[in-house]
Amino acid sequence: MIEIAGVSRSFGERRVLDDVGFRVQGGRMTGFVGGNGAGKTTTMRIILGVLAADAGTVTLDGRPLTAADRARFGYMPEERGLYPKMKVLEQLVYLGRLHGMSAESAKTSASGLIERLGLSERAGDTLESLSLGNQQRAQIAAALVHEPTALVLDEPFSGLDPIAVEVVLGVLRDYAAQGAPVLFSSHQLDIVERLCDDVVVIGGGRILASGSRESLRAEHSGSAFEIELAGPVGDAGWVRDQPGVEVTHLDGGFARFDASEEAAQGVLAHAVGRSQTPGSQTVVRRFGPVTPTLAQIFKEVVQ
Numbered sequence: 212m213i214e215i216a217g218v219s220r221s222f223g224e225r226r227v228l229d230d231v232g233f234r235v236q237g238g239r240m241t242g243f244v245g246g247n248g249a250g251k252t253t254t255m256r257i258i259l260g261v262l263a264a265d266a267g268t269v270t271l272d273g274r275p276l277t278a279a280d281r282a283r284f285g286y287m288p289e290e291r292g293l294y295p296k297m298k299v300l301e302q303l304v305y306l307g308r309l310h311g312m313s314a315e316s317a318k319t320s321a322s323g324l325i326e327r328l329g330l331s332e333r334a335g336d337t338l339e340s341l342s343l344g345n346q347q348r349a350q351i352a353a354a355l356v357h358e359p360t361a362l363v364l365d366e367p368f369s370g371l372d373p374i375a376v377e378v379v380l381g382v383l384r385d386y387a388a389q390g391a392p393v394l395f396s397s398h399q400l401d402i403v404e405r406l407c408d409d410v411v412v413i414g415g416g417r418i419l420a421s422g423s424r425e426s427l428r429a430e431h432s433g434s435a436f437e438i439e440l441a442g443p444v445g446d447a448g449w450v451r452d453q454p455g456v457e458v459t460h461l462d463g464g465f466a467r468f469d470a471s472e473e474a475a476q477g478v479l480a481h482a483v484g485r486s487q488t489p490g491s492q493t494v495v496r497r498f499g500p501v502t503p504t505l506a507q508i509f510k511e512v513v514q
């Protein structure tokens with residue numbers, strides 16, 4: 212586990228990170244989200260030791276990160292860092308060798324990633340001759356080629372088409388499943404929502420929310436519920452008359468309403484009672500709390 216605690220950093224008079232703290236747990240994907248200039252890249256640079264913090268610590272499994280630890284990390288920086296004129300396979304093998312791999316294992320690892328990332332037909336081409344999306348795939352391969360102990364990726368999905376997103380998602384998931392901590396930043400909240408186990412939201416250099424995706428959703432779910440009735444007379448208009456309930460949306464057999472848990476259970480019991488009335492052909496198709504999307508949570512916490 213990588214733990215960032217009390218990290219602050221200023222550029223001149225401007226404090227761009229203020230007491231930043233969160234955890235990136237082994238075997239889990241942590242999505243790092245925030246608006247432009249929120250402090251994501253600065254935080255990632257500090258984790259990688261490319262930039263020093265003014266205060267605070269970064270630890271790995273409870274001890275301070277050393278240069279040797281960092282050398283075993285995989286990092287995809289915001290300013291992509293491969294050699295434009297070098298061929299893809301050659302370049303990946305070279306990077307693997309720089310990290311101390313034998314020629315054979317570097318080749319095996321590079322070839323495996325090239326295949327997995329759909330670059331086989333481009334392996335002998337120079338990086339600069341690839342499309343931007345394929346260059347991005349090569350950058351991801353470069354971060355992974357030396358079988359890193361942890362991954363820190365700055366916007367790994369930017370510029371990828373939906374098929375490439377799926378391919379990269381699969382590669383990262385498999386990698387995290389081996390037990391490594393993975394931190395990635397993204398503006399694409401739908402992707403973060405699908406991929407990550409944990410989410411960290413940063414805004415104005417401060418951590419605004421962090422935790423597992425489920426716990427954040429539960430925490431921000433408020434008191435909204437939905438019920439859907441089906442059948443020839445599946446009209447949910449009666450929900451308006453239930454005690455302690457305020458209907459916010461009604462459409463045929465569908466109702467969304469605000470209520471306490473108890474009042475919502477009352478609505479469910481009433482709906483089931485109605486469906487069991489002799490001769491009724493109405494059924495309760497769906498009932499439950501409304502869980503917010505990550506995009507909604509993000510909007511709420513950054514306001």
Ligand SMILES: Nc1ncnc2c1ncn2[C@@H]1O[C@H](COP(=O)(O)OP(=O)(O)OP(=O)(O)O)[C@@H](O)[C@H]1O
Pocket residue numbers: 222227245246247248249250251252253254
């Ligand atoms: N070397 C630097 N000198 C001065 N200011 C800097 C420097 N690096 C970053 N900043 C400032 O720090 C703030 C945080 O920037 P950072 O790049 O970490 O944000 P970010 O969340 O990665 O943004 P984006 O999503 O736009 O990439 C910004 O206001 C930026 O202008």
